[in-house]
Amino acid sequence: MKVRSIIIALAIVLTPFIIGMLLFLARGSGRIPVKAHLSTDTRRNNEGMAYKGIEVNWTFYSDWKYKPLFFHVDEYFVFVFHYTNSNAHDVVLMPSYTFVPPGNKRYSANEEISMYIEDGIERTLNVNDQTPITFKLSSNEVKDYIVTFEKSPKLKQFYVDVDIWKDVSLRIYYRKIDDGWEYYKSERVNKYIGRG
């Protein structure tokens, strides 16, 4: 191979790695701003919910900022759900999450955005996000799941449904007070189980 060809080939194969390294370093050095304010952590006052031996707590960041490389900063709602199994036996969890603003249109969690911000959250809270769709929870074990929802600027209140049980959902309510978001109640909502 001629030297010129080797240089061209090297340029092609190294390009993705060099771009990747530059972006990784840029994110790591904080040149691309990522900041957030903790709004709720139910683990502090034992505010979580327990049902059928599974305790659910959550940490809520109401304004996790994320800046796409070529676009402006956007804010996201970030929940980190902490699951504890107080049963004597193992359980397998398959959680799903729904965000519902007024008007009852239902939105699913944005896994892609979670992926980009999870390093920061894992470092901040010292947790480990679960990636499988289902995961096993041994007795007395705690596992964490990061959930991100897109945030509309005019939003005043919303609730989030957490589905991990067959018969009920955990519904968590938030409302806007001044510039912050207040957690004001949570409840168990029965689910329809039928053939329809």
Place this chain on the structure above:
Amino acid sequence: MFKKIVKNFGPEWGAVVMGTAALCITMQLSSEVARGFSSLLYVGLGFYLLTTVMLITFLIPWTLRFFMYPEEIKKDLEHPIRGNFFPTMPICFILAGTGTNKLGPMLFGPWFAYHLSIVFFLLGVIGIFTFGFLLVRTQFLNKEIRHEHANFSWFIPPVSHLIIPVLGACSMDVYWAETSLAPVLFIISMIALGVGVLNFFFVGAAIWHRYIYTDIPNGKLASTTMVGIAPTSIIVIVLIKFIQAIEASHGSLFGINFMSLFSPVKIIASVLWGFSFWWLVVVIILLHNYIKMKDHPFVFGWWAYTFPLEAFVVATGLLAKCVATSFLHGMLITLNTLVVAVWIVVVFRTIKWLESGAFFKPQH
């Protein structure tokens, strides 16, 4: 010079973009495995940007050739090997759309990325169905095609249809689940899945027949054997992306229930992944045979070693979300390293091949 490039810019060049594009997804999946690998997400972004540059660069001569040299296009379409490579460029749209869906939010934010990926989806669908019909017509009406022409590049048209639901399901997963576009994405994806799966069986039987009853292809076609790993790998990807789309639709999409479907999907996906793994061993056995016969020269077709293997890596990464997570995570990292190594080797050999002037001597 440019005219000469356009004239010789065969349909197979889409395979280069395909082989590069899928690496951004394998990197993204590998980055999820453990904190130590999270930087791979950014390498994936690098591959995504490289893919975009390649796609735009290659699309210009590829498109111009249709207008400037229609007789060359006709000749290629009727060729039993090269003709099958026409859908590779529309496949690139689907792959670029999938990359945009997964990595685009990091660059452009979710709204723009998810809309752009839909544009790629529609362009890909139009191209894949158009070439699918053209190639079937050509094969059915071509009196020159014989048993001994069958080879694994014939899998490319079925694979092109199978890949449509990958982006269809990805799009339904995060953004379009509860919109009026969801039924459109669903129907197009299911039609393409049906076409892809059944054509995979029909074409597979023809190729199997040839491999058993006549000689196996010469060493120039050795790499096409790897294409056989792709269909089942892509079906695994489709199944798992589809189940994720149902999950994102709050457990029920068009009345298809997540809870009732997830267990069978785990079994079927594992079985199909198993076939792909078995086929990888078959490829190694045949490759060993070609090397032993000293009949494995570099040809442009070596790009067939990249994308199908990468599809298998993506299938491994997604299956790890459902079953045997620790074991498959180990395999994912190992295979991801392997596909990068294969890609680097093929890039170097392609540059050497271009240096030799082989680009201007197409073999019909």
